[in-house]
Amino acid sequence: MKAKNCLIFGGSGQIGRNLIRKLTKNNYKVTVVTRNIHQKSYIIKTQANAGYINIVEANIFEEKKIRNLFKKTDICINLIGILYEQGKGNTFKNIHTIFPTILAKLSKEYNLEHFIHLSALGINEAKDSEYANSKLEGEIQILKNFPLATILRPSIVYSVDDNFSTNFMTLLNRLPIFPLYYNGDTKFAPIHCSDLTDIIYHVISKNVNSNIIECVGPEIISFKEILEKLLILIGKKRILIPLPLTIAKISAGVFGLMPKPLLTTDQLRLLKYDNVLSGKYKSNSEIGLPSRKYFDVEVKKYCFMWREGGQFSTEKYQSNKDFKNKSSLN
Secondary structure, eight states: OOOOEEEEESTTSHHHHHHHHHHHHTTOEEEEEESOHHHHHHHHHTTSOTTSEEEEEOOTTOHHHHHHHHTTOSEEEEOOOOSSOOBTTBOHIIIIIIHHHHHHHHHHHTTOSEEEEEOOTTTTTOTTOHHHHHHHHHHHHHHHHOTTOEEEEESOEESTTOSSHHHHHHHHHHOSEEEEEGGGOOEEOOEEHHHHHHHHHHHHHTTOOOSEEEEOOSOOEEHHHHHHHHHHHHTOOOEEEEEOHHHHHHHHHHHTTSSSOSOOHHHHHHTTSOBSOOSSSEETTTTTOOOOOOHHHHHTTTGGGGSTTGGGOOOOOSSHHHHHHOOOOO
């Protein structure tokens, strides 16, 4: 059978790298678009055998160059997203709305088999978030221009290469006191990166046509519980303090001024809303691919980097029951 060609935008991130390995191992040829081939290609090249991967340097808004790539493509996958705006075109509207709309139009024009777009869970409820609104408008434009598209809405995605669990372990390792926004009650359904890439591969290989699929892990965990699990994993005791909303807004405003913000006012707004299944759309379980990886079990595999003694740390936990039986570290 002739190998199908996949065009991937956002291939150098944690999801992209896992997906490239999954696709190429299963006889798909992949073209990855990157803004800086000198900075990113050395990472991307190592994800697949020669002959199965092609790297193209292009600005995502160079429509003429992007258009040429669609001529030899069967499937387009968009993994590009930002958590905060940085100016110079790197805005929520450009990245989450305008660019996906361009891809959807090209997918329709060149009669692609599939266009898969990665969105985010909970964006319907977060009406006061610019991030959420740009994602939602992007979805509307995609389905308007290419009705056969599949939109995946994952909860928090984590792995050893993420900016979620690793950042929090770094902060918890350094700070004696850690703030709890909205009392730490916001609920998440974290999904491991490999579970998410399995879902994407399943959609492609089984030709699943379902406009919106919500992708979640096997458990629901509050923000406070996530921090407590991470503290247990890195062997630290920290004070978790609920932060009044007024102070939280001031701190988010200050953090938002940093080159790589720890928290922005828009992200603070997002934290008001639970990041779990809405029940309005199909879930990954309903398409036959439930997630099986639990948060603390997976993070345990790489948390040693934040423990005293690192990989030589002598403190070990015998089973997942140890995590569940640990009392609060407040």
